[in-house]
Every structure is written in C-alpha cells, then in structure tokens.
Amino acid sequence: MYGFEALTFNIHGGYLEAIVRGHRGGLLTAADYNNLCQCENLDDIKMHLSATEYGPYLQNEPSPLHTTTIVEKCTLKLVDDYKHMLCQATEPLSTFLEYITYGHMIDNVVLIVTGTLHERDVQELLEKCHPLGMFDSIATLAVAQNMRELYRLVLVDTPLAPYFSECITSDDLDDMNIEIMRNTLYKAYLEDFYRFCQKLGGATAEIMSDLLAFEADRRAVNITINSIGTELTRDDRRKLYSNFGLLYPYGHEELAVCEDIDQVRAAMEKYPPYQSIFAKLSYGESQMLDKAFYEEEVKRLCLAFEQQFHYAVFFAYMRLREQEIRNLMWISECVAQNQKSRVHDSVVFIF
Amino acid sequence: MEEEEWSQKVTGNQLPEVDITQPQQLRLRQPRLHPGMEEKLVLQFMDSMHNYLSLFDALSSILREGWLDLASARHSMGGLRINSSLLDMKLHTAATTVKITQYDDIAVDSIAVQPCFTLRKWASSEHGNSQLEDNNVHLRERDGIHQSSAEENAEVTVSKNLLGPTDNDQFSKERSKSLSTFGVLISPKLRASQLSFERALDVLVEIANMRSSVLYSFHQLHEEAEDN
Numbered sequence: 360m361y362g363f364e365a366l367t368f369n370i371h372g373g374y375l376e377a378i379v380r381g382h383r384g385g386l387l388t389a390a391d392y393n394n395l396c397q398c399e400n401l402d403d404i405k406m407h408l409s410a411t412e413y414g415p416y417l418q419n420e421p422s423p424l425h426t427t428t429i430v431e432k433c434t435l436k437l438v439d440d441y442k443h444m445l446c447q448a449t450e451p452l453s454t455f456l457e458y459i460t461y462g463h464m465i466d467n468v469v470l471i472v473t474g475t476l477h478e479r480d481v482q483e484l485l486e487k488c489h490p491l492g493m494f495d496s497i498a499t500l501a502v503a504q505n506m507r508e509l510y511r512l513v514l515v516d517t518p519l520a521p522y523f524s525e526c527i528t529s530d531d532l533d534d535m536n537i538e539i540m541r542n543t544l545y546k547a548y549l550e551d552f553y554r555f556c557q558k559l560g561g562a563t564a565e566i567m568s569d570l571l572a573f574e575a576d577r578r579a580v581n582i583t584i585n586s587i588g589t590e591l592t593r594d595d596r597r598k599l600y601s602n603f604g605l606l607y608p609y610g611h612e613e614l615a616v617c618e619d620i621d622q623v624r625a626a627m628e629k630y631p632p633y634q635s636i637f638a639k640l641s642y643g644e645s646q647m648l649d650k651a652f653y654e655e656e657v658k659r660l661c662l663a664f665e666q667q668f669h670y671a672v673f674f675a676y677m678r679l680r681e682q683e684i685r686n687l688m689w690i691s692e693c694v695a696q697n698q699k700s701r702v703h704d705s706v707v708f709i710f
Numbered sequence: 711m712e713e714e715e716w717s718q719k720v721t722g723n724q725l726p727e728v729d730i731t732q733p734q735q736l737r738l739r740q741p742r743l744h745p746g747m748e749e750k751l752v753l754q755f756m757d758s759m760h761n762y763l764s765l766f767d768a769l770s771s772i773l774r775e776g777w778l779d780l781a782s783a784r785h786s787m788g789g790l791r792i793n794s795s796l797l798d799m800k801l802h803t804a805a806t807t808v809k810i811t812q813y814d815d816i817a818v819d820s821i822a823v824q825p826c827f828t829l830r831k832w833a834s835s836e837h838g839n840s841q842l843e844d845n846n847v848h849l850r851e852r853d854g855i856h857q858s859s860a861e862e863n864a865e866v867t868v869s870k871n872l873l874g875p876t877d878n879d880q881f882s883k884e885r886s887k888s889l890s891t892f893g894v895l896i897s898p899k900l901r902a903s904q905l906s907f908e909r910a911l912d913v914l915v916e917i918a919n920m921r922s923s924v925l926y927s928f929h930q931l932h933e934e935a936e937d938n
Contacts, residue, residue, distance in 0.1 A: 430789060466790045477798040477891065487795045538894035585895035589886065645898055649786045685785060692781035701778060705785055 364561050368668035371449045376667070378447075379676045382440055383664060385412040387683055389708050395690050396702045404429065404691055412436060426691040433687055437680045438490045444673065451559060455670045458552045459677050461518055463492030465548060468519065469541045471500040472509065476532055505531050506540060522547035535590065542582065542599040549575055549601050562669035570659055570674065575604035576633070577652050583614045583623055584645055605630055620645045646704075653707045657682055661709065679709055748934060755927040762920045769913045776906030783900035792892050792900065805888055806831045806911060824926045829915040831908070832884040 368376075387395075391411065398404045401424040405417050408429075416432040445456045467488040474484040481501045488497065496513050503509040509532075510523045522544045530536055549571060556567035579600045586596050597615040601607070606614065606627075613626035621642060627633040636651045656678070663675035686706045693702040784792045809828040889896055889904060 427789065427793075466788065470790050470796070473893075474795055477796060478800050479795055479797075483795050487790065487793055489790060534890040535894050541893075542895070582895060585897060588882070589894055591894065646782075649897075688789070689781070689785050692778075692785075696774065696777055696781065698774065698778055705782065 364668035372452055372668070372670070375444055375447055375452065376672060378444060379672050380664070383672075383676055383679070386679055386709050387411060387686075388710050392686065392690070392706060392708060395687070396693075396699065396706070398690075398694050401426070401429065401691060401695055404687075404694060408433075408687075426688060426695055429691050430684060430688045433684045434490065437677070437684065440680070441491060441677065452670055452673070454555070455559070455563075456673060457518065458555060459674055460491045461548045461552070462545065463489040464494065464517070464519055465492070465522075465541060465544045467492040467497060468500060468509075468514070468544075469537060471497060472503070472532055472540075473534075473537055475501045476534075476537070503532070506536070519544060519548075521551065539595065539599070542578075545578070546599060546601050549578070550603065553603055559670065562666050563671055566663050566666065566669060566671035567674065570663070570671065572604040573656060573659060575601035576606045576610075577656070579604070579606055579611060579614055580623060580627065580648075580652075583617050584620060584648070587617070587619060605632065650705050650707060653682060653685075657707050657709055682707060683709065748931075751927065751931055751934070755924065755931055758920060758924045758927055762917065762924055765913055765917045765920055769910055769917065772906055772910045772913060776903045776910060779899050779903035779906055783897045783903060786897045786899060787892075791896075796891055798891055803833065805833060805884060807833050808915060824922050825918075826922065827915045827918040829912060831911070832881050 391407070394407050395404055398407060402422055405420065405424055408414060408417055413433050413436055416436050417429065420428055420432060441456070441460075445453060448456055470488060471481070471484050475481070481498055484501075485498060494517050496516065499513045500509065503512055506523070506526050506528050510520070510527055514520055514523055525547060526540050526543050528536075532540075553568065553571045553575075556571065557564050559567075582596060582599050593615050597611060600611045600614070610626060610630065614623065617623045617626060624637050624640070624642070627637055632655075636648075636655055639651050640647055660675040660679050660682075663669075663671045689705045690702055693699055780792070807830045809830060811826045811828065812824075885901070885904060885908075889900060892900065
C-alpha cells in the first residue's frame, strides 16, 4: 500500500527528483540517433554529439578518435550526474543510489583479480575500471591469492562484504572460480537490493520489484545460454540464479537443464512477458536476443517516469544512460568498421 | 621416376604435361615448351592470380564479420569484460603455428624455391590430432589450387568429416580454453568471432601458398620468355 508519499516525498527528495527528470530530458532522441547513424567517421560523431549534453566531455579530445574514447568520455557525464545527485541525497535515497553502483564494483573487482591472474600491471587495470565502481582499497586486490584472502585483506571493509559469505573458500583463483564468484556476488547483490527496496515500500517497492525481477530473469537466461557447452554443471548453473523473479522457482528448474537455445525458448515461452521477446527471434537464433531484452528493459524503465514520488526514477535514469552509452558505442563501432548497414542490429531507441 | 616419365612423354611426341598441383616437384631442366603448352602455363598463371585475388576478398569479408562479432560481444558483455588488459601475459606456447617447408631443387641450372605453408591449429592438442590437422590442411591446399572459386577455399571446415568426434571435442576444449581469458560464461558472439578469426587464419595460409604457387608459375613463364 502506498504511504501518501505525495505529502512527504518532496521534503527530502523533491529537488533531486526534479534534477533527475531534467536529466531524462537530455537523453538522445530518435532524430539524434538517425543523424549519428549517418556519420561517415568518428569525427562526425563527435561533431554531432557536441550539440548534446556530451559536448563538453568530447570537445577537447584530439583526432583521431577511438570508440573507447567516446565511451569513456560519455561515461564521465553519467558519473558527474550521479555524484551530484549522491552528494545532495539524504537517507534512504543515498543508500539507494549507492546500491546502484555495487554492480560496477563487482565488475571492477573481477577485472582486477582476472588481470592479476594474467600478470597484468595493476595501474593498467585500474585505468580500465568503471569509475562508478571504484573504492579506496581496490588496488590491494592484486595481492590476494584466493577468495579468503580477497575477503580478509580488501573486501571486508567494502559494501560487498555481506555478499561474500557464499564465496569464501581457500580455492585458488582460476577462470572458473572467478566466474562463479562474479555471478554469486551479483546474485547476492540483486537479492539484497530487492530486499532493501521492499523495505522502502510504496511506489519505490512496486516499481523496483518489477525492474529487479526483470534483471534477475534476464541474468538467468544469459547464464543459461552462455553456459551451454561449457564445463559448468547443472547444479552450479542453478545456484547462480537469483531467488526471486518471475522465473523463480519453476522456470529456473527448466532453464537449469537446457542444452540449446530452442530449449531455452520453450522454457521461456510459458511466461507471457517473455513470450513476446522470444516471438521476435527465429528458431535457433540468439543473435537478436540481447536487443530484444534491452528493448523490453527500456520500455519498463521509461514507464518508471510515469509516476512521481519514488526512487525508481533514479535507477531508471542511470540504466537509460547506460543504454544510451551502449548505443553510442555500437554506432561508433559500425561507423569505424564501415558497417553502417548493421547499425540497427543493436541500437535501442529510448524515445 | 618423374624424370623418366617426362622423357617418355617427350619421346612419344606427346605434349609434356605440367602437373601444377605439385609445382614443388617440377624439374626446371626441360626442353623448350610447345607454344600450346606456353599458353596453358599462362592460363594457369592467370587462374592462380584470380584465385589469389578472390582469396583476398574472402579474407576481407571474414575479417569484417569477425571484428563486428567482437564488437557485438563487447556490446553484450560490456567493455570491462572484453578488453586488451585481460589478455594473458604469462609465458605459454602458441596455440597455432605455421610450418614453412622450403622445396628447392639445387640440381638444376636455376634454383627454384617454393615455400609451402602448413597451419597447425591448436598445437597444444595431442600430437596425433595436430598431425591429422596438418595432413588435412595440406591436402586441402593441394586440391585448392585447381578450385575455380576461391570462395570454396575460404569455406574451411577443417575437414571435420575426416576428424573423429574426440578430435572435435579436443578442438572445442582448446577453443574454450583460449576464450577463458575473458571468462567462462561468455556470449555466443564472442565464440562466433573466434571462429571467424580461425577461418581467417586458414585463408591466410591458403593465400600464402597460392602466392607461392603464383610466383613459381611466373618464374617459369619468365624463364620461358627469356629462352625464347
């Protein structure tokens, strides 16, 4: 039941909700994407983006540009927006905003650990980390030899500490263990975020439950498809699925035993929201599955803005910006590789 | 043995046949060629050139596909999971090597050197498997010289029909091991890009062999022209 948020929300959250709705207005439109898709080279893309909110971030970049440079600079815009909102936020919004970045923190931890395993320079790895997922002792990750040390030396003082209870072993870090660690951490993070949103109640709980359930279900499908043909056992696969979402628990049981994309389709088509996603794909095809999921996600994120006085707008804005950056990355790659005919394979229009 | 066959053919007033599939075994000490034979050499040279250029086209399209698949995988999995800073810097043996065999004939007046390139993929597999792979690639290259379409050359399937199921499993394992640099649960697009680049390697070796053959044919024609 809603708790009359209209009476009290604006006291602490009104300013930031207005800010985030203003930021939403700055997202690229279909006309912007059409212009970008017709660019001949990356300098043209930079020129078109100079008229958008990304302009100040790209204007000083020298030619020749690289696609990774465009992605890095556009990500800085997202980081600046986030930090502005975080420093203005009070509890519980500040905790909610911090939760949004834990996924990036997990990715950074795995990047450092994997890179160290491959004897890469720590400084080089730190430069590649996502800025939203940085924390003070991240460089110390390079000295850990196993997960127990990882936890004891570094992660015990980070927000990821509670998520490590299922991962702590003395096994040496290898590719399989790191992958299981990544997915186990992310599962624990999603479930914790879900519980936090439920505690907040009201419109935040309702909208965030839907968004996080979709995220959990999409993760389950991706884990299933990516683990086909690998050494990951069915039991291990099942353990990586989150304990909530539309597919929990019966859908997970079916996904755990799938051996090809058609079996995944058969399992997912029993759920009406996902039937429409798989209806867009032909049998045996998984190439367009990512785009279909992103389109569904964008639809749900845009709907979050239709209601007021809740925190889900902040989550939705961050995710829509990330989708926009993914679009820019794809357009840049197609332009750089002279494959503009494929540009619409992965671009998801937000408006 | 081949010299005897050659003599018999000349004595019998037969047009000496040039077996272009085994250029490395041709003897250059041969009598002046019949004009018809010279035209045949020219045609074979032009055919080889056409196949050589077609292979380049095929290579270009395979590489384009591979790079786009890689970009697609990075789009799907994220830039943090697929980037150059994850590549393994530990010392390890190469998964794929190229063996170069020089065929030359030092017993003739002019020395013809024709290198032959053989790709050995997934060399960390058992020795038997890699040997089988060598033979398959070598056989395919010999046959490939006479193929009219270089697209057929580009469609390398590693002669899977000659490999047993255990060999394919071994290669799949080696491919997965190579991709584990980016994690275990990776997008199918990354696997597709790996296969594209693997096909590109096969085509590159075929290009190298085709070039070697073209240069050898050109050398023959040039010598013939000088004799005339």
